[in-house]
Amino acid sequence: MIQDTPTALHADSYARIVKDKANKRRVADLSMKVVQNAYSEKTFLDLNEDVGNLVTGYSALPGSSERLVYSAEQLCSSEVGELTWILKDWIMAGGINLIAGMPAAGKSFLALDLAIGIASTGFAWNDQPVPLGKVTYHFLDGSFRGMRSRVLKLCNARGIQPPANLIFDFSPLSLREPHEVLALKQRISSQGVSVVIFDVMAKFAPGADENSVAEMSPLMNSMREIANQLGTTFILIHHLNKGISNDFSYRVRGSTDILGSVDTAIIVNYENSTAANSMRVIQPQKMREAELPKPLRFQLVSEDQKITLKFSDTENTQLQKETGQQERYFQDLVDYLHANPNQEFMKQDLIQTLNLPQEARTVGRAFAQLLRDPRIQIGKRG
Structure with missing residues (x-):
């Protein structure tokens, strides 16, 4: 008894x-x-x-406990602690984090390196400290064989065995179905999972119109509720659209609610060429509760059944040079327009008059910056 x-x-x-x-x-x-x-x-x-x-x-999520409702007094007197990170300045703990980029830009390798570090050594992305924990990696963007090869090569480069605390789930899952979201929440809770990765996000919303706020918002809300209640960290791998805008906030594919709902968002892109071993850039796009960090550069180095992510910051790199060029081009444009007030110029005329390089992306960025300058009036003819 x-x-x-x-x-x-x-x-x-x-x-x-x-x-x-x-x-x-x-x-x-x-x-x-x-x-x-x-x-x-x-x-x-x-x-x-x-x-x-x-x-x-009851919560909006079936099977959940009572709703998270607080008075202003309760909210402000509650102990929430300081902002914590899975990866300092990049991946927020207990939040929803987005890693977006074009195909083969290195998004999955960044997520895998992070997942392996959390599940084994406590270090990732150039030996930055990460908290140890259990990770569930939901993968529907490739083959079982391909993922096995990546994990083995990344672990070989670290000199470790594939960690038992990194769980790969290759099963279909729809975040549109409340009962499947509830089952996901129960697995996270019962298995003590601290980080959940979806690669790629679109595969876990089958049939959904990514451009529809009405269809994407419930998905994001469900993840937010789990994060709030269990402290789970979500990492979403996502694609960019095929646009040419230099403002990557317009390049995240789908509804603006996707970018609006996440706590952090980073863009992964090639620095120059798209060769397999070329340099890539990690550009911070959104940090809800922190300052944007400096961009990072990394390279995928493959040799002898090993894949290593070699990182560097952007000091004295081509990226900084391009930023400096953009500022110079922008200032040249502003100075010329101020010297010739109340006149209308076509973009191509300005490029020729100032002898700017026709195809340079820094020129495009300078004009994009000009569009946002309140001192300049932009006509409809370009």
Whole structure:
């Protein structure tokens, strides 16, 4: 008998059981009232209050506990602690993080290097510290064989065995289906998963219109609820569209709600050529609660069944040179326009007059910067 009696050690679990039973009784009682009303002269409007009390006590995610509702006083007096990171200045702990880029830009390798570090050594991305934990990597963007090869080569480069705390899930999963989201939440909780990666996000929203806020918002809200309740960190691998804008906020594919819903967003792109061993740039696009860090550069080096991610910052790199060129071109444009006020110029005329390189992307960026300058009036003819 003593062995079956709940102790303080099991108080939390026992409280959840009691609460769950109480909720089930409330549902059963309400069901009986519905049946009784069906055979009486009472209208169903009499049940409005009972139904409202039952529904508002639950989260938008079926099977969840009570809604996260606080008064302003409770919210401001709560202990939330300092902002924490999975990867300092780049991947926020307990948040939704986006890694976007064109195909083969290196998005998955960045996510894998991070996942292996969390699940094994505690270091990732050029030996930056990361917290140890269990990672679930949901992968539907390639073959089992291809992922196996990547993981083996990355682990070989680190001199470690593939970690048991990195779990790969190759099963289809739809974040559009509430029961599948609930099952995901239960797995995260029961298995003690701290980081969940979806590669690529679109594969886990089959049939959804990525450009529709109405269809993408529920997906993002479900992940946010899990993150808020369990402290889970989500990392979403996503594609850019095929546009030519230098402002990457317009290049994240799909609805603006995707970028708007995440806590951090980084863009991965080739620096110059698209060769396999060429330099890539990690450009911060959004940090909800922190300053944008400096861009990083990395290279995928493959040799002897090993793949290494070699990182460097952007000091004295081509990226900085391009930034300096962009500023010079922009200032030349502004100076020329101010020297010739109240006149209209075509973009091509300015390029020829100032002898700017026709195809240089820094020139395009300078004109994009000019479009945002409130001192300059831009006509519709370009």
